[in-house]
Amino acid sequence: MTATQIINADGRTHGFAPAKILFNITNNAHSQFEVKLKYVKVRDSKGSLGDSVPQNVSNDMKLRSKEMETEKFLKAVVDADINPVVICDLSHTIVYMNPCAVQRYAKKGGAELVGRSIFDCHNDHSNEMILKVFEWFKESSQNNRIFTFHNPKENKDVYITALRDENGSLIGYYEKHEVRTSETCGKYSFN
Secondary structure, eight states: OOEEEEEOTTSOEEEEEEHHHHHHHHTSTTTTTOSOOOEEEEEOTTSOEEEEEEHHHHHHHHHHHHHHHHHHHHHHHHHHOSSOEEEEETTOBEEEEOHHHHHHTGGGTGGGGTTSBGGGGSOHHHHHHHHHHHHHHHHOTTOOEEEEEEETTTTEEEEEEEEEOTTSOEEEEEEEEEEOSOOOSOTTOOO
């Protein structure tokens, strides 16, 4: 990750921060270090003790760093799924496809589908059902998963699942495939 030196309006150096975090700091409502705050020491990108930064900025950087670490793990979980996962936002735009989904939908555009409407990928009946499910998700925070069809050729059930934030508000939805076929390899088979 690129580290960027933080410099106060009076020209004092405040160590280094990841560029993405610095962007968040410089664009917050506190107008980049204009409020007098308690300062804490930080380490620069080489691990040397640098000048100090405001306490709340240091805490914000720690929190954002932890969030970025969590996001990395969550992405890895979705990417490791051996079944397609297609995630859409509230405007029905595809915002993420795991590698399996990219491969499965390669004939329809694969990774190029990200940023497009989910409705571009389905027929009229399927689009109508997606909208009905979406409205059902909005009715209650308890409405979170619905079976859409069974694929007998692959012995899979397909669901649409709501995505909700920490307050239970709908933030999107995703298509989830679940294989019904029992595993045939032995337990803990490392071959």
